[in-house]
Amino acid sequence: MTVHIGELSRRTGVNTHQLRYYESQGLLEPDRGPNGYREYGDAAVLTVTQIRKLLAAGLSTREIGYVLPCASGARPELEPCPELVNGLRERLTRLDESIDALVGTRQVLHDYLDLTERRALTTPGSATG
The missing domain is CATH 1.20.5 (Single alpha-helices involved in coiled-coils or other helix-helix interfaces)
Incomplete structure (x- = not known):
């Protein structure tokens, strides 16, 4: 199931401009539908949750770019x-x-x-x- 950016914003409580920023930083990778709209898969909610928690830990988005591939779960757990x-x-x-x-x-x-x-x-x- 895919959702558009507005729905992802509602599900995560993160503003759409922040989601676009995460995308520009390479932290969030949506697909593009035939109409050009961003389409996020089921894993996007978890990814945004991980990003928010890592930001709360004081990591920059650049640092999160290195950490995110090692993250699993909402906490996140780090390999x-x-x-x-x-x-x-x-x-x-x-x-x-x-x-x-x-x-x-x-x-x-x-x-x-x-x-x-x-x-x-x-x-x-x-x-x-």
């Missing part, structure tokens, strides 16, 4: 193919680096705030707030 493991490891490293940078930035802001509040307490006529 341990070498490209997948390396890609996920690289993504996790970048995420850890971003977290470390944010923690450092947060500490600097805390330090500025602490210094400013202490100075406000010792400066006559200043207000905190």
